[in-house]
Amino acid sequence: MRILLIGGAGYVGALLLPYLTRRHEVVVFDRKPPDTPAEHIVGDATDLSALRGAMKGADVLIHCAMGADDLDPAVGAAQAYDVNVKSVHLALLAAHENGVPHAVHISSLSVYRDLLDRTLSGEEPPDATDLYGLTKQLGEQVCHAAAREWGLTVTILRLTWPTADADWPAWTRWGEPIVHHTSDGVLVEPTAASDLAAAVLSAMDYRSGCETFLVSGDTSARRWSIDKARRLLGWEPKFEPPA
Numbered sequence: 001m002r003i004l005l006i007g008g009a010g011y012v013g014a015l016l017l018p019y020l021t022r023r024h025e026v027v028v029f030d031r032k033p034p035d036t037p038a039e040h041i042v043g044d045a046t047d048l049s050a051l052r053g054a055m056k057g058a059d060v061l062i063h064c065a066m067g068a069d070d071l072d073p074a075v076g077a078a079q080a081y082d083v084n085v086k087s088v089h090l091a092l093l094a095a096h097e098n099g100v101p102h103a104v105h106i107s108s109l110s111v112y113r114d115l116l117d118r119t120l121s122g123e124e125p126p127d128a129t130d131l132y133g134l135t136k137q138l139g140e141q142v143c144h145a146a147a148r149e150w151g152l153t154v155t156i157l158r159l160t161w162p163t164a165d166a167d168w169p170a171w172t173r174w175g176e177p178i179v180h181h182t183s184d185g186v187l188v189e190p191t192a193a194s195d196l197a198a199a200v201l202s203a204m205d206y207r208s209g210c211e212t213f214l215v216s217g218d219t220s221a222r223r224w225s226i227d228k229a230r231r232l233l234g235w236e237p238k239f240e241p242p243a
């Protein structure tokens with residue numbers, strides 16, 4: 001399949017690209033080039049005409065872009081709404097217009113607040129109120145609306161702390177390794193890139209309306225249910241750290 005990977009030059013894109021390029025033709029659409037060799041279109045994910053052009057010939061869209069944090073609250077809010085919400089809408093519109101039948105939307109378990117000490121089935125209404133969590137919720141709503149409005153299928157994956165296999169059990173999004181624990185001291189394991197890629201590959205094939213899946217590599221604290229992913233995507237974490 002030919003995948004258009006929007007935002008594929010970022011942290012999650014770098015985790016995914018080696019696995020995706022092994023099986024599929026991948027075109028990264030991003031403002032900056034990816035570190036992993038892949039076809040690259042320089043573009044702004046809020047530019048509808050650029051998205052329309054990039055979408056031609058694609059079989060599936062993966063939306064993996066994220067608004068950058070900015071200390072200036074006005075800039076940060078504009079980035080978050082522009083990339084986490086508006087670009088999702090425009091990318092799905094461009095997909096629809098170009099006959100791309102399916103999209104995978106990369107979301108986050110951060111659509112919920114107080115994650116570490118909370119048990120979640122994934123069916124609870126999202127309740128985060130911070131800018132990131134709120135705009136990720138809105139991005140998911142855009143996917144649901146697009147599926148109803150335009151008839152394409154969208155599979156939403158709520159990721160939890162994706163990390164390189166070599167860095168596991170630390171999460172390294174900000175460079176420094178971070179290890180998460182519940183307040184009673186239980187390790188909460190991140191999601192290894194190999195498991196993340198397996199979830200994305202399954203999500204590319206799962207095509208039914210607009211469904212949301214919680215993707216967590218944690219098998220230690222077990223706060224968050226992956227039953228739906230296990231049942232419908234046939235996915236569960238398989239990563240085992242070297243002995």
Ligand SMILES: NC(=O)c1ccc[n+]([C@@H]2O[C@H](COP(=O)([O-])OP(=O)(O)OC[C@H]3O[C@@H](n4cnc5c(N)ncnc54)[C@H](O)[C@@H]3O)[C@@H](O)[C@H]2O)c1
Pocket residue numbers: 006007008009010011012013029030031032043044045046063064065066067068083087106107108109136158159160161162173
């Ligand atoms: N990093 C994590 O731990 C984590 C956890 C859960 C979910 N997620 C989700 O994964 C996705 C990717 O996150 P990430 O950590 O890789 O972010 P990132 O900031 O590392 O990468 C985002 C990419 O999007 C690109 N981008 C941003 N705005 C753009 C625009 N207007 N036009 C074109 N490209 C643009 C950036 O250049 C960058 O390459 C997001 O949807 C995020 O919510 C990430």
